[in-house]
Structure formats: C-alpha cells, structure tokens
Amino acid sequence: MKILLIGEYSNVHTTLAKGLRALGHQVCVMSDGDSWKNYPRDIDVARQPGKIGGVKLLTKVYSLLPKLKGYDIVQLINPMFLELKAERLFRIYRYLRKHNKRVVLGAFGMDWYWVHECITTMPLRYSDFNIGKELRTNADALKERNDWLGTAKEKLNRLIAEECDAIVSGLYEYQVCYQTAFPAKTTFIPYPIETKDASFTKVSKVFKVFIGISKSRSEYKGTDIMLKAAQAIQKKYPERIRLQIAEGIPFEQYVSMMQESDVILDQLYSYTPAMNALEAMSHGLVVVGGGEPENYEILHETELHPIINVLPTYESVYHELEKLVLHPERLPELKQQSIAYIQKHHEYLKVARQYEQLYQSIL
Numbered sequence: 001m002k003i004l005l006i007g008e009y010s011n012v013h014t015t016l017a018k019g020l021r022a023l024g025h026q027v028c029v030m031s032d033g034d035s036w037k038n039y040p041r042d043i044d045v046a047r048q049p050g051k052i053g054g055v056k057l058l059t060k061v062y063s064l065l066p067k068l069k070g071y072d073i074v075q076l077i078n079p080m081f082l083e084l085k086a087e088r089l090f091r092i093y094r095y096l097r098k099h100n101k102r103v104v105l106g107a108f109g110m111d112w113y114w115v116h117e118c119i120t121t122m123p124l125r126y127s128d129f130n131i132g133k134e135l136r137t138n139a140d141a142l143k144e145r146n147d148w149l150g151t152a153k154e155k156l157n158r159l160i161a162e163e164c165d166a167i168v169s170g171l172y173e174y175q176v177c178y179q180t181a182f183p184a185k186t187t188f189i190p191y192p193i194e195t196k197d198a199s200f201t202k203v204s205k206v207f208k209v210f211i212g213i214s215k216s217r218s219e220y221k222g223t224d225i226m227l228k229a230a231q232a233i234q235k236k237y238p239e240r241i242r243l244q245i246a247e248g249i250p251f252e253q254y255v256s257m258m259q260e261s262d263v264i265l266d267q268l269y270s271y272t273p274a275m276n277a278l279e280a281m282s283h284g285l286v287v288v289g290g291g292e293p294e295n296y297e298i299l300h301e302t303e304l305h306p307i308i309n310v311l312p313t314y315e316s317v318y319h320e321l322e323k324l325v326l327h328p329e330r331l332p333e334l335k336q337q338s339i340a341y342i343q344k345h346h347e348y349l350k351v352a353r354q355y356e357q358l359y360q361s362i363l
Contacts, residue, residue: 001359003027004068004100007077008034008041009108010275012170015192019352030068032083037251043067047083058088065092069099073359075168077106079157086152093160102165102362107174107186112157115148117177124173126312128220128269140220165362168355171272172298187358188298191275192351193282195343203262203331206242209234209321210261210285212254212276213247222268222312226288229317230265237325259283262331263324268312271295278346281306281338286331288320299345306337 003020005013008031017027030043043064047057061082068074074096082089097103107113118129125132129141148154161167161178167186169175178186209230211223218224227245234243244261246254258264258279263286266277270290277287291307308324310316324330 001025001072001356001363002070003073003075003359004071005029005031005075005077006096007031007081007106008039009077009106010034010037011039011279012106012108012191012275013075013077014039014041015194015348016352016355018194019192019348020355022349023352023356025356028071030064031077045082054084057082058084061092065095068096071100072363073102073104074100075104075106076160076164078109079105079111079160080153086156089156090159093156097163102359103160103163104166104168104359104362105160105164107167107169107178108171109174110144110148112148112154113161113177113181114174115144117180119145121180123176123180124271126269127173131312138219140217166358168358171270171274172292172294173271175298189354189358190299190346190351191278192348193275193278193342193346195339195347196282203328203335205328206240207262207324207328207331208242208244208260209263209265210244210246210258210280211265212258213245223265225312225314226265226268226317229314229321232318233321233325236322240325240328241321258285261285262335263288265289265317268310268317273307277307278342282342282346284335284339286324286334286338288317288324301341301345304337304341304344306334306341308334 003025005017008014013029013031017029020027029041030045031041032046033039033041045057045061047053115129117123118127119135122130122133129136161182167178167182169178169186169188170191175188211227211230213223230243234241244257246257264277264280266287266289267274271292272290272295273287277289281287286308288308288310291309296305308320310320
C-alpha cells in the first residue's frame with residue numbers, strides 16, 4: 001500500500017511509519033515534527049511564528065498538493081492536521097479526499113468529540129474537562145472549550161468524522177467519545193512504541209522519581225498536584241526518594257533524565273498511559289498515573305497490571321507514593337511488568353499489523 005501520514009503527536013506517526021515500512025508498505029510522513037520535539041519526517045511542514053509564518057506555510061502546502069495524491073490511505077493525526085486555521089484546512093482536506101482512495105481520522109488528542117462528550121454525556125468519571133458531574137474551570141479547559149465548541153474547528157472535525165472511511169482511537173478515553181457517534185467505523189488500536197532490549201539494575205535504596213513540568217499546562221494535566229505530593233513525600237522520606245524535575249529543558253535532556261529514573265508521574269486526569277508514559281514504561285519505569293480498569297479491559301489484559309493508578313487528588317498521589325517508599329520491594333516486579341506490557345500491547349510491528357488490517361479492510 002501507498003500510505004500518507006499527516007501530522008505528528010509524540011512520535012505516533014513516525015513510529016507507525018517505521019512499522020508499516022518494515023511490513024513492505026510505501027509510507028510518507030508529512031508533519032512539523034510535533035513542534036520542539038522535532039521528530040523525523042519526510043516532508044517538513046513546520047510553521048514559523050506569526051501571520052507571515054501562516055502565509056508561508058499555506059503557500060508551501062499548496063505547492064505540495066500535487067505530491068499528496070494517488071495514495072491508498074491518507075491518515076490525519078487530528079482534524080487540525082496542519083498548523084493552520086481551521087478555515088484554511090477545509091480546502092486542503094477536500095483535495096486530499098478527492099485525490100486519494102481512503103481517508104482515516106486519528107482520535108489521538110484534543111478535538112471536538114473529546115471536548116463535547118466530556119462536558120455533556122460525561123462517559124468518564126474524570127477527564128481534562130470534568131470531575132464527576134462538575135465541569136473543570138481551569139484556564140486551559142475553558143480555552144479548549146472556547147476553541148472547539150461552535151467554531152470552525154467543530155465544523156471541520158464533524159465534517160471529517162462524517163466523511164472519512166475509518167476513525168482510529170489511540171486511548172480508551174478517545175474510543176468512548178467516538179464510538180457512540182460512529183460505532184461502525186471507530187477502531188481502537190494501541191499507540192506504537194519501538195521496544196527496547198530493556199533491562200534494569202537492582203533498585204537502589206534511594207529511588208528516583210521523575211516528573212516533567214510544563215508551566216502553561218501544569219494545572220490542566222495535574223502535574224501541579226502530583227508535584228506537591230511528591231515534594232511532600234521527599235520531605236518526609238529524604239533518605240529514600242530523590243525527585244527529578246524536568247522543566248524548560250531540551251528534549252534530549254528530558255529523555256535522558258527520564259530514562260535514568262525508576263518512577264514517572266504522568267497525567268493525573270487520565271485513565272490510561274499516553275505516549276510519554278508508554279515510552280517510559282518501555283525503559284522499565286513504573287508509571288504513577290492513569291491505570292484504570294478500563295485501560296486493561298480494552299486491551300483484554302488480565303495479568304499485567306504495572307501502572308500505579310491514582311485518582312485525581314493530592315491524597316491519592318501522596319498515598320500511592322508513600323506505599324512505594326515503604327515497600328520498595330514492589331519496584332523490580334512492576335518494572336519488569338512495565339517492559340512486558342509494552343512488548344505485549346504496543347510493540348510497533350504488532351501495532352503496524354493492526355493498522356495494516358484496518359487499511360486493507362476499507363480499501
């Protein structure tokens with residue numbers, strides 16, 4: 001098959017492309033490298049700052065259009081698949097739709113169906129937008145609601161979702177938000193991870209806990225709460241735990257700090273581990289974050305439960321971290337399970353075969 005993957009989130013398309021190529025398919029990745037993360041791509045569509053950057057990108061994309069036809073599959077990472085205003089993307093989407101055989105929409109992150117379902121039907125006990133039946137009112141949640149509800153982004157998302165040939169969700173959360181509207185064409189496929197020959201040395205008496213902080217998204221993702229709980233535990237048990245905080249550092253340094261750690265704190269309001277946590281697990285780290293029963297159920301996993309699940313509260317994070325500190329003998333088994341979990345469910349060739357089956361089914 002000839003496959004075009006447009007857009008990038010945390011290495012999903014780059015890793016998927018590698019798997020599909022290994023299976024013998026011709027794959028082109030067109031993206032901005034996911035901004036500062038700068039993942040590899042075949043066609044670079046990174047945007048320069050400001051309005052001039054938008055004009056330049058739009059001009060570049062139009063010049064590329066003749067190269068973006070004749071594919072068996074075009075997969076969009078998101079309805080906002082390029083760093084352009086939604087109004088600009090309608091024409092580009094229609095061109096892709098007209099000049100290629102099949103279009104697949106990725107349900108991998110922020111979009112109208114995610115926002116809308118989380119604030120209306122509320123299929124999740126908690127999310128980026130709700131805690132129980134109460135809506136979150138932090139600045140990021142309000143911004144995303146304003147961006148997606150009743151806007152051109154909503155119209156674009158709904159148009160693509162209605163017209164596309166398949167929708168692929170990468171997490172349980174996104175699956176439940178799309179399957180109600182599109183049960184016949186929504187398919188869950190785990191995110192692809194390039195697995196390592198991971199091994200780990202014996203956990204030392206002082207184990208390292210890693211947390212990545214993005215100041216602009218800390219409250220939204222819950223790292224503010226997780227950090228406070230971790231700092232309190234470190235203060236109580238300074239001889240047993242070392243806290244490593246990554247904030248405003250280059251991506252390579254971030255990855256290096258993460259890989260040298262034993263435990264990672266990630267995404268308080270999630271039911272499931274996303275790409276950052278999955279990558280950490282492939283290196284043998286233990287995730288404290290989203291590991292709700294639904295995460296294991298959608299994978300049909302009954303034995304490997306390596307994620308230390310926390311509820312979206314300070315008390316829950318504090319309690320689970322303290323249990324780890326008091327029972328460090330749990331760490332080696334959880335680390336081994338983390339590696340086995342990734343190899344079993346997220347190994348990139350295994351995931352690529354699932355995509356291959358989906359693509360073949362719609363052609």
